[in-house]
Structure formats: C-alpha cells, structure tokens
Amino acid sequence: MKTLLGTEEVKAAYRRYAAVYxxxxxxxxxxxxxxxxxxxxxxxxxxxxxxxxxxGLSLHQYRADAEVHGIDISAEMLEKAREKVEMRGLAQVKGLMEMDAEAMSFANDSFNCVVGMYVASVVGDPARMIAEMRRVCVEGGDILFVNHFASDHRLLRGFEKAVSPLATQIGFHPDFELQTLLDLAELELVRVQPVNMFGYWRLVHFRNRAAPATNATRQLGYQGGYKLATSPSSAAE
Ligand SMILES: C[S@@+](CC[C@H](N)C(=O)[O-])C[C@H]1O[C@@H](n2cnc3c(N)ncnc32)[C@H](O)[C@@H]1O
Structure with missing residues (x-):
C-alpha cells in the first residue's frame, strides 16, 4: 500500500482549509x-x-443520549469543532481530541460505533487507520465510512488519475479505490450506498466482525471489479 500523504502534509493542508472548510x-x-x-x-x-x-459539521446530528468522541490530527480543524460544540451546547459530545487515527490512545473495545467521514482517502496509511478503528470498536459494532472512491467511469477515472499527483496540495487522493477499502477492512459488509451529488461518494457500512468466507467483493455479488447499487433502496446487502 503506497503512502501518499505524510502527517505533516495532512496537517499543513488542513491548517490551510480550516478557515474556509x-x-x-x-x-x-x-x-x-x-x-x-x-x-x-x-x-x-x-x-x-x-x-x-x-x-465538527456532523456533531449536532447525533442523538442526545449518545456519547460522542471526536479525534482529528489538525488542531485548527478541531478548534472550529470546539466552537460549534460550545455555541450549540452539544451535551452529547464528550470529548474532542487531537489524535492520530493511525495510533489511537483509546483502549480496545471502547466504542459501539466508529465513523470516518471523508478521511479514508486523506490519512497517510489507511490500513493502519482501519486496523485501529477495528481495535477500538466492540466486536459486532458498526464501522462506517463515507468517502469518494475512484470512479467506474472511464473519463472520470482518467481525470482522477491525472490529478492524483496533486494529493499533497488538495489534501486527499482522488483515486482511492473502494476495493482497497473492502480488502483492507476484511469485515462483514452491511451495505454500500451512493450519497451526495450524482451518488459520486459512498457510505460503506461494516459490522465489526470478520468477513465470512466469501470476501467483501463477493458479498456485493460481483466478480472482477465492483459495481454498486444505484440507489439507497437497492443498496447491496
Ligand atoms: C476531508 S476532512 C473531513 C472532515 C469531516 N469528517 C467532514 O465530514 O467534513 C478530513 C479530516 O481528516 C483529518 N485527518 C487526516 N489524517 C488524519 C489522521 N491520521 N488522524 C486524524 N485525523 C486525520 C484531517 O485533519 C481533516 O480534518
């Protein structure tokens, strides 16, 4: 697995983004x-x-009886999240910590749900982040990602490949493959759901238990590459 963005590059990119994110x-x-x-x-x-x-754009959406913790490697991004928590009085947010997702300080089995939105294609080493997400999540808990993945469309795919050398400047790599996430996670797949404009991003929901003998790709029912449900209601189970 190639490492595309170093920690300092990620921090520098999101230091620039924080004010306008x-x-x-x-x-x-x-x-x-x-x-x-x-x-x-x-x-x-x-x-x-x-x-x-x-x-912290999602924090106000969690139900009031949840206990929500957030981590980020960017102090400047976290500062904006802390302002929102204070301004909105979000009592369900119990902690916001500057922490590397690739080496978390939480004990094993600390959470029922671990969510990573628009981060899998940003971290330097997604394999380490996913291993950490599995470790801190209870067995059978939920692990969710929302991300842009490399397109199936030939022209878009070409564009994504062309701009991928700019990953350091834009703060993520646009040619991150869904297949890579499925292979790295090796988890039971609950569903893949297209989200955002043109369904160009996907919500990928795993259960934190090892994928059955059939691998994640076969769970989707495809061979030789992947194909996805075209609407939330027909999302693969
Ligand atoms: C595209 S932003 C997504 C922010 C937010 N989840 C959202 O929904 O808009 C990616 C975030 O991941 C953070 N990040 C990147 N690498 C990280 C790491 N190794 N550990 C923790 N956070 C990281 C960045 O600092 C940035 O705030």
Whole structure:
C-alpha cells in the first residue's frame, strides 16, 4: 500500500482549509454525513467515535443520549469543532481530541460505533487507520465510512488519475479505490450506498466482525471489479 500523504502534509493542508472548510465542503458533503449519522442514530445510548471529525459539521446530528468522541490530527480543524460544540451546547459530545487515527490512545473495545467521514482517502496509511478503528470498536459494532472512491467511469477515472499527483496540495487522493477499502477492512459488509451529488461518494457500512468466507467483493455479488447499487433502496446487502 503506497503512502501518499505524510502527517505533516495532512496537517499543513488542513491548517490551510480550516478557515474556509465549512464554506467549501459543508453543504456539498452534507447528505453523506446525514446518511452515516442516521445509520448510527438507530440505537439509544451509543458510544460513538468520529475519526477525522474535522470542523465538527456532523456533531449536532447525533442523538442526545449518545456519547460522542471526536479525534482529528489538525488542531485548527478541531478548534472550529470546539466552537460549534460550545455555541450549540452539544451535551452529547464528550470529548474532542487531537489524535492520530493511525495510533489511537483509546483502549480496545471502547466504542459501539466508529465513523470516518471523508478521511479514508486523506490519512497517510489507511490500513493502519482501519486496523485501529477495528481495535477500538466492540466486536459486532458498526464501522462506517463515507468517502469518494475512484470512479467506474472511464473519463472520470482518467481525470482522477491525472490529478492524483496533486494529493499533497488538495489534501486527499482522488483515486482511492473502494476495493482497497473492502480488502483492507476484511469485515462483514452491511451495505454500500451512493450519497451526495450524482451518488459520486459512498457510505460503506461494516459490522465489526470478520468477513465470512466469501470476501467483501463477493458479498456485493460481483466478480472482477465492483459495481454498486444505484440507489439507497437497492443498496447491496
Ligand atoms: C476531508 S476532512 C473531513 C472532515 C469531516 N469528517 C467532514 O465530514 O467534513 C478530513 C479530516 O481528516 C483529518 N485527518 C487526516 N489524517 C488524519 C489522521 N491520521 N488522524 C486524524 N485525523 C486525520 C484531517 O485533519 C481533516 O480534518
């Protein structure tokens, strides 16, 4: 697995973004955040970890009886999240910590749900982040990602490949493959749901238990690459 962004590069990119992040990526990524939070809000009293919580755009959406913790590697992004928690009086948010998702200080099995929105294609080493997300989540708990994945469309795929060398400047790598996430997670797949504009991003919901003998790709029912449900209602189970 190639490492595309170093920790300092990520910090530098999000130091630049922090002041304008909500204006640039608030509304446009909102449906994905809503879909992920809706999936975890189905149960009362959940202990939830949001990895790469950024400016905290999703925090007010968690139900009031949840216990939400957020981590991020960018002090400047976290500062914006703390302002929101204070301004909105979000009592369900119990902690916001500057922490590397690739080496968390939480004990094993600390959370019922671990959520990573728009972060899998940003971290330097997604394999380490996913291993950590599995470790801190209870067996059978929920692990959710929302992310942009490399497109199936030939022209878009070409564009994504062309701009991928700019990952350091833009703060994420646009050619991150869904297959990579499925292979790295090796978890039971609950569903893949297209979200945001043109369904160009996806919500990927795993249960924190090893994938059955059939691997994640076969769970989707495809061979030789992947293909996805085209609407939330027909999402693969
Ligand atoms: C695209 S932003 C997403 C923010 C937020 N989740 C949202 O919905 O808008 C990616 C975030 O991941 C954070 N991040 C990147 N690498 C990280 C790491 N190794 N550990 C913790 N946070 C990280 C960045 O600092 C940034 O705030």
């Amino acid at each position: 909500d204006r640039l990526f608030g509304a446009v990524f909102e449906p994905g955040r809503k879909a992920a939070v809706a999936a975890v809000n189905t149960q009362p009293g959940q202990r939830i970890l949001e990895v790469g919580v950024g400016t």
